[in-house]
Amino acid sequence: MDWKPHAAALARAVVRPSSPWYQPVVDTPRHLYVPAWFTAGPEGWTRTDGPADEEAWARAAYTDQTLVTQVGPHHADRAGPRPVAGAPTSSSTLPSLVVSMLTLGELSEGHRLLDVGTGTGYSSALACARLGDSAVTTVDVDRYLTEAAADRLASIGQHPMVVTQDATEELPDEYDRIVSMVSVPRIPASWLSALRPEGRLVTTIAGTGLILTADKTDDGGATGRIEWDRAAFMQTRSGADYPPRLDALFQKIRAQEGKGVGVSPFPVLDIMQAWEVWSALTLHAPGIEHRTGIDDNGTRTSWMLHADGSWARAETMPDTRTATVHQGGPRRLYDLLDQIRWHWIENGELPVYGARVVIAPNGTTTLSRGSWTLTL
Structure with a gap:
């Protein structure tokens, strides 16, 4: 494949020519990091083999889009023609978001970077092109991902340190910058221990669209803010797959009458598309699983x-314009959602974006804006 014109077109689409990340995008053959990927369909996730159709491969790899490369424990490299079921567990994130996260890291020559969430290795490739191999360490919990990424990086002459481990555990070195391409429920204490004085970390908060940036403080913690931009990544995991979805609970209550039945003044909201509301709800009640549907009527x-x-x-x-609401269990989840929606309407915004962040040395993370404060 003559990939260089495609990479140049991708660079023009996702980053300004004046950015120090422009040339790394131009020089990195993204298609080598995604030789196969999954596409969602009515029967599950179907594998696409890149080399089988080089034109389609180039079009997919050099478009600013996320390509899912692993579903549950099934990696596209090793999957057969039959569709697989499950939730995505790894991907090649859309390049514009990768560049945005690296840009927020405020990286310069001489900085040592920890790239959390190796995935396909594309973000590490960009970092190596900018900083040099010896300045980059990348970590992922999945051994197949790290081994495949190391091979693909080596194929273009890049040899960063590639580590297979849970990124929330003790890290193998110290770093000036930690940039995470996976989300965390709060900042791991191991990141703060591994972050050098005046170091900077960038990540997203699990289950939200919130990007957190913070600079290390003298007490071993960090301070920063929630950026005004939004992004969402897969959450860190400790095994080959995420915990199973709540299918049994869903089947039990799918059409069940609730112990509490009421009327909401608001119509049903697709929460996952309302990023500000979704993020605020997750901060107040982490771990909610959302499902939506429209019937024939x-x-x-x-x-x-x-x-x-x-x-x-x-x-x-x-x-x-209203909704009939059934609720059950120990908490009234929809009441909390309506409280957040009322706050949104009455104040014109929610306090999550732009919030100040204070992180204690043990990782305890507190957000605040005006009179609002919340500890993760």
Whole structure:
């Protein structure tokens, strides 16, 4: 494949020519990092083999899009022609977001970088092109991912340190910058221990669209803010797959009458598309699983499920602006959602974006903005 014109076109689409990340995008053959990927369909995730159709391969690899490379424990490199089921567990993130995260890291020559979440190795390749191999360490919990990424990096002459381990555990070195391409529920204490004085970390908060940047402080903690930009990554995991979805609870309550039945003044919301509301809800009640559906009559339904047994189901009929809400379990999840939506309407915004961040040396992370404060 004559990939260089494609990489140059991708660079023009995702980064300004004046950016120090422009040339790394131009010089990096992204297609080598994604020789196969999955596409979602009605029967599951279907594998696409890149070399089988080089034109389609180039079009996919050099478009600013995320390519899912692993579903559950099934990696596209090793999958057969039959569709697989599950949730994505690794991908080649859209290049514009990778560049944005690296840019927020404020990297310069001489900095040592820890790239958290090796994935395909593309972010490490960009970092090596900018900083040099010896300045880059990349870590992932999945051995196949690290081994495949190391091979692909080596194929273009790059040899960063590639480590297979849980990134939330003790890290193998010290770094000036930690940039994470996976999300965390709070900042691991190991990151702060490994971050050098005046070091900087960049990550996203699990289950939200919030990017957190923070600079190390003299006490071993860090201070920073939630950026105004938004992004979401897969969450860190400790095994080959994420914990199973709450399918049993969903089947139990899918059409069940709730112990608490009420009417919301708001129509059903696709929470996952309302980033500000979704992020605020996750901060206040982490771990909620969201599902939505529309029946043949046009009734919109949303379900909220939690591992503690709490659940909610809301339905908005066609041509109505309210929702009938059924709730059960120890907490009233939909009441919390409505409180957040009222705050949004009454104040014109939620306090999550732009919030100040204070991180203690043990990783305890507190967000605040105005009179609002919350500890993860």
